[in-house]
Amino acid sequence: MMAAATTTESAALLQVRNLVTVLGRHRPLVGRRSPGVRAVDGVDLEIAPGEILGLVGESGCGKSTLARTLLGVQRETEGGIVLEGRTVDGLEPQQARRVRSDIQYVHQDPGAALDPWWSIGRSLEEGLTIRGNRSAADRQARVRRALGEVGLDPAMAGRYPHELSGGQLRRVGIARILVLEPRLVILDEPTAGLDLSVQATVLRLLRDLRSRLGLTYLFISHDLAVVRRLCDRVAIMYLGRIVETAPTDQVFGAPRHPYTRALLAASPRLDSAPVDQVPVLGEPPKPGAIPPGCAFHPRCRHAEPQCARSRPESEPVDGRHLVSCLRWRDLTPDPTPSVT
Ligand SMILES: Nc1ncnc2c1ncn2[C@@H]1O[C@H](COP(=O)(O)OP(=O)(O)OP(=O)(O)O)[C@@H](O)[C@H]1O
Ligand SMILES: [Mg+2]
Numbered sequence: 001m002m003a004a005a006t007t008t009e010s011a012a013l014l015q016v017r018n019l020v021t022v023l024g025r026h027r028p029l030v031g032r033r034s035p036g037v038r039a040v041d042g043v044d045l046e047i048a049p050g051e052i053l054g055l056v057g058e059s060g061c062g063k064s065t066l067a068r069t070l071l072g073v074q075r076e077t078e079g080g081i082v083l084e085g086r087t088v089d090g091l092e093p094q095q096a097r098r099v100r101s102d103i104q105y106v107h108q109d110p111g112a113a114l115d116p117w118w119s120i121g122r123s124l125e126e127g128l129t130i131r132g133n134r135s136a137a138d139r140q141a142r143v144r145r146a147l148g149e150v151g152l153d154p155a156m157a158g159r160y161p162h163e164l165s166g167g168q169l170r171r172v173g174i175a176r177i178l179v180l181e182p183r184l185v186i187l188d189e190p191t192a193g194l195d196l197s198v199q200a201t202v203l204r205l206l207r208d209l210r211s212r213l214g215l216t217y218l219f220i221s222h223d224l225a226v227v228r229r230l231c232d233r234v235a236i237m238y239l240g241r242i243v244e245t246a247p248t249d250q251v252f253g254a255p256r257h258p259y260t261r262a263l264l265a266a267s268p269r270l271d272s273a274p275v276d277q278v279p280v281l282g283e284p285p286k287p288g289a290i291p292p293g294c295a296f297h298p299r300c301r302h303a304e305p306q307c308a309r310s311r312p313e314s315e316p317v318d319g320r321h322l323v324s325c326l327r328w329r330d331l332t333p334d335p336t337p338s339v340t
Contacts, residue, residue, distance in 0.1 A: 012082070013216050014070070014103075014184055016045040019079035021062075021069045037287045039065035041240030041295075043079075044314065047184065052210065052217045054227040054248070056263065057237030058284050063220045064108075066237070067186045070218070071105050072096025084183065101131075104182035108189045110173030114161045120147075120172055121157030127180050146175040149213070150205060167198040171205065178213070186218045191226055203230050224267040228252055233320065236260045239287055239295040242314070246321035256323040256331070258300045294326060302327050 020043075025036030039062040047053050055063050068074035070081065072093055081089040081100075088099045107113040114123050124143040133139050144154035150171040156164075164172065170190065177185060187206070191199040203226065209215055221227050227234055227248070234251040236244045236259065244257040255261050284299070285291060291298050297307035304327065312324040325331075 011048065012046040013049045013051075013084060014045070014047045015080075015082040016043055016070070017080040017082075019043040019045075019066070019069060019081065020077045021065050021074060022077045023065065023074075038240050038290060039287055040069055040076075041287075041290060043237075043240070043242055045235060045242060045245075047216055047218060049183075049216055050210065050214060051233060052206075052219055052231045054231035054234040055218060055220045055237060056222070056224065056227055056234060058263075059222070060284065060287060061237045062240040062287065063237055064188060067105060067188055067218070067220060070100070070186065071103055072100045101180070102183040104177035104180055104185055106173050106177055106185060106187045106190055108192065110169045110176075111161055113173060113176070114169070116161050118160075119157060120159050120161070120164075123161075124157070124172070124176050124179055127176065131180070142179045143175075146178040147172075149178055149209065150175045166194055167201065170194065170198075170202050174205070174209070178209070182215070184216045184218065186220070188220045189222065190219070191221070191223065199226065206230065224252075224264065236263065239285065239290050241295060241324065243296065243325070244321075244323045245314075246317070250321050256317055256321070256328045257296075257325050258302050258327075258331070259296045262299075294324075302331060 019040055021040035022036040023039045026034040057063055069076050075093055076089055121143050125139045128139045143157055147154045147156055152171050191202055219231055231248050233247050235242045238259050244260045293308040293310055294312050297303040307326055312326045314322045314324045317323050
């Protein structure tokens with residue numbers, strides 16, 4: 001309950017401490033217990049107001065689970081979440097969602113999030129109705145305003161999802177959460193499957209909405225080229241952990257973690273020079289069996305015996321650049337590639 005929330009001194013909009021989310025833990029009456037999957041395994045993260053933080057990592061590393069945990073639709077197993085100075089962890093999902101309604105989520109597939117039989121206007125009004133907004137006139141005015149904010153004709157409210165293009169559906173997906181006036185928007189792969197020109201307009205829209213409405217984003221993406229264009233800061237996730245966080249130009253210009261370097265080297269759309277000659281070795285391990293020590297050590301070309309034994313703490317490289325690697329001091333920072 002809000003009254004139970006404590007306030008802490010922090011300029012961060014969102015602060016996450018040692019967040020752990022275990023999925024699929026079974027406690028059968030007979031048979032073996034399943035220990036579950038530590039999809040989020042001790043994440044520390046801060047997002048400043050107005051910031052765009054990118055969250056990058058291979059498929060299955062826990063990005064969506066982290067998002068769902070922040071939203072409160074998935075309960076955290078351990079850890080602390082502070083939103084605008086209020087402690088909002090340790091709640092049952094229904095209550096967690098209410099207390100964290102300042103956080104909203106833009107679904108990866110906006111078409112799937114809309115009812116095909118409902119007009120766009122009705123879908124957009126739904127969130128307001130759930131919130132208890134009883135004035136139809138007020139709801140409709142907010143819907144028209146939100147459609148305008150994402151650059152769509154307010155008359156679009158009368159149309160149906162199948163009548164819209166992919167780019168229009170993305171805009172509707174964004175308008176759908178704007179009516180709820182969020183502070184933090186989590187975008188899960190918002191440009192996946194769009195062609196490059198539509199992608200560019202969606203990115204422009206997101207940047208424009210941030211400055212006009214004072215929004216803050218957690219931007220989840222596989223696409224490093226998009227992350228580089230949009231984000232102020234980037235967090236790199238590997239098997240449920242954040243292994244490196246830095247301002248965008250440092251992540252791309254002077255990455256420290258061997259995994260970050262491998263990801264950059266493996267990204268076909270980046271024009272910067274590849275950083276490590278040998279990219280990631282082999283397939284990612286399953287999050288059900290996270291290796292001991294540094295989770296990345298079995299795939300790391302710089303691994304030494306100590307990497308299999310101790311779990312690296314996050315250490316400051318300088319300023320806002322943090323890295324979790326036992327060997328980062330021994331590895332020369334990569335010569336900054338000539339970036340245009
Ligand atoms: N209900 C569940 N029970 C057990 N394991 C699960 C469950 N849901 C997801 N997982 C596992 O948790 C891990 C993290 O999944 P998650 O969807 O968060 O990854 P992701 O980084 O968002 O991947 P992608 O980039 O493919 O969207 C995966 O290995 C997934 O298989
Ligand atoms: Mg996902």
